[in-house]
Structure formats: structure tokens, C-alpha cells
Amino acid sequence: MNALFLAAAEEPQNPLVPHPDELVIGLIAFVIVFGFLAKKLLPNINRVLEERRAAIEGGIEKADAAQSEAQSVLEQYKAQLAEARHEAARLRQEAQEQGAALIAEMRAEGQRQREEIVAAGHAQIEADRKQAAQALRQDVGKLATDLAGKIVGESLEDVARQSRTIDRFLDELEEKAEAAR
Structure with missing residues (x-):
């Protein structure tokens, strides 16, 4: 084996192939560093990654819960809005x-008041007509008796006779007026 090492030592060294002693020392150093990293750093890295994964999953779950809650609240608001619109329409x-x-009640009340006013007006007109007819009857009677007294030449002061004469005269006038209609 020594001969192999000597032969290798005599040959010019390829810069891409490391020396076997360096290769062994590098391998031992790699194993030590890798062991140290696996014992100390890898658990910390795994813990941080696990925390991040849990935080992300928790955030996603919270976002899903918030989204479903928001959807539920939105549906409730839509239902309340539809109910409010229905209530407003009602x-x-x-x-x-x-x-x-x-309006119908006010029209009926107005019609009733109008009819009352018209009836009261008709009653007042009828009362005024009767009063005017009575006054006219008295005036016409007085004029007729005065005229008849002047024609006959004697006074017709007897109230009963005067009243009968006036009534008879006016009744005849009324009959003639009714017959003319």
C-alpha cells in the first residue's frame, strides 16, 4: 500500500481530486458539524416551522370561521332587510x-253636512215663504177690505167678516194660480 501512496505521490496531483487525508479530515469535520446542527439547530428549526404551520393553519381556520360568521351575519341582515321592506310595504x-x-269618511261627513245645510235652508226658505205669505195675505186682505169698503161705501171693520172675506179671496187666487200651472 505504501507503494501505492508513493506512486500516487510521484504522479502530479489532479486539482479536482482531493488528497485522501484531506478527504478523511473533511468527512470527520462534516460529520461533527452535521451532528451538532442535527442536535442543536434542527430541533429549533423544526419547532419554528411547526409554530409557523400551526399559526398558518390557525389563521386559516380563524379566517374560515370569520368568513362563515360574516356570511351568517350577512344572511341575517338580508333577511332583516327583506322583512323591513315587507313591513314598510305593509x-x-x-x-x-x-x-x-x-277620504271616504270625510266625503260622507261632507255629504251629510251638505244635506243638513240644504235641509235647514229648505226649512228656512219654507218658514220665510210661509211668513211672507202670511204677511202678504194680511197686506192684501187689508188692501182688499179698504178697497171693498171704498167701493161699497161702508166700513168693513168687523174683524171676523174681514178675515173670512180675505181668506175667501186669497183661496180663490190660490186656486186660480194652481189651475194655471
């Missing part, structure tokens, strides 16, 4: 119905 319809009923 209230609007109810208000329109109440308004129509109130």
Missing part, C-alpha cells in the same frame, strides 16, 4: 287604505 298599504277610508 305599512304603506295600510296607510293608503286608512287614507282612502278617511
Whole structure:
């Protein structure tokens, strides 16, 4: 073997092939560094990676939970909004119905008041007509008796006779007026 080493030592050394002693020392140093890193650094790296993985998974779970909660709240708000719109439409319809009923009621009340006013007006006109007819009857009677007294030449002061004469005269006038219609 020595001869092999001597032969190798005599040959020019290839720069790409390391010397066997350096190769052994480098291998031992690599194993020591790798062992140190595996014992000390690798558990820390694995722990940090595990914490990051847990944080990411927890964040994803929290985001999913928040998203599902937000979706649930959105659906609740949509349902409440639809219910509020329905309620508003119902209230609007109810208000329109109440308004129509109130208008109809006010029209009926106005019609009733108008009829009362018209009836009161007719009653007042009838009372005024009767009063005017009575006053006219008295005035016409007085004029007729005065005229008849001047024609006959005697006074017709007897109230009973005067009243009968006036009534008869006016009744005849009314009959003639009714017949003319």
C-alpha cells in the first residue's frame, strides 16, 4: 500500500481530486458539524416551522370561521332587510287604505253636512215663504177690505167678516194660480 501512496505521490496531483487525508479530515469535520446542527439547530428549526404551520393553519381556520360568521351575519341582515321592506310595504298599504277610508269618511261627513245645510235652508226658505205669505195675505186682505169698503161705501171693520172675506179671496187666487200651472 505504501507503494501505492508513493506512486500516487510521484504522479502530479489532479486539482479536482482531493488528497485522501484531506478527504478523511473533511468527512470527520462534516460529520461533527452535521451532528451538532442535527442536535442543536434542527430541533429549533423544526419547532419554528411547526409554530409557523400551526399559526398558518390557525389563521386559516380563524379566517374560515370569520368568513362563515360574516356570511351568517350577512344572511341575517338580508333577511332583516327583506322583512323591513315587507313591513314598510305593509305599512304603506295600510296607510293608503286608512287614507282612502278617511277620504271616504270625510266625503260622507261632507255629504251629510251638505244635506243638513240644504235641509235647514229648505226649512228656512219654507218658514220665510210661509211668513211672507202670511204677511202678504194680511197686506192684501187689508188692501182688499179698504178697497171693498171704498167701493161699497161702508166700513168693513168687523174683524171676523174681514178675515173670512180675505181668506175667501186669497183661496180663490190660490186656486186660480194652481189651475194655471
